[in-house]
Amino acid sequence: MNWHPIGDVSDIPLRGARCVKTPHGKIAVFRTAENEVFAIDDHCPHGNGPLSQGIVHGKAVTCPLHNWVISLETGKALGADEGEVRTLCIRNEDGKLFIALETMMMAAAE
Numbered sequence: 264m265n266w267h268p269i270g271d272v273s274d275i276p277l278r279g280a281r282c283v284k285t286p287h288g289k290i291a292v293f294r295t296a297e298n299e300v301f302a303i304d305d306h307c308p309h310g311n312g313p314l315s316q317g318i319v320h321g322k323a324v325t326c327p328l329h330n331w332v333i334s335l336e337t338g339k340a341l342g343a344d345e346g347e348v349r350t351l352c353i354r355n356e357d358g359k360l361f362i363a364l365e366t367m368m369m370a371a372a373e
């Protein structure tokens with residue numbers, strides 16, 4: 264697994280997110296109120312809304328454009344909506360964050 268450093272967890276506010284640009288597209292990295300981190304594509308499956316600008320609640324984010332709710336764990340739309348975004352492996356090592364680029368390349372090749 265090729266772990267790529269993306270900065271410190273303290274760069275992301277609790278219940279917030281930041282957008283990370285990678286060779287494989289924009290990734291939204293979220294930090295929940297419980298200090299868990301998740302990484303998913305920064306494109307809402309409904310209409311490409313920037314999920315990193317959405318509202319984080321529990322382990323989900325509400326898209327800022329039309330309020331779809333996306334699970335940060337599975338990348339799937341919750342409730343009656345259907346669709347999903349790619350999730351990425353993310354690791355928190357003493358406050359330093361890493362995402363798995365190999366996983367991304369494999370997903371991109373599918």
Ligand code: FES
Nearest residue numbers: 307310312326329
């Ligand atoms: S683009 Fe996200 S809900 Fe429409």
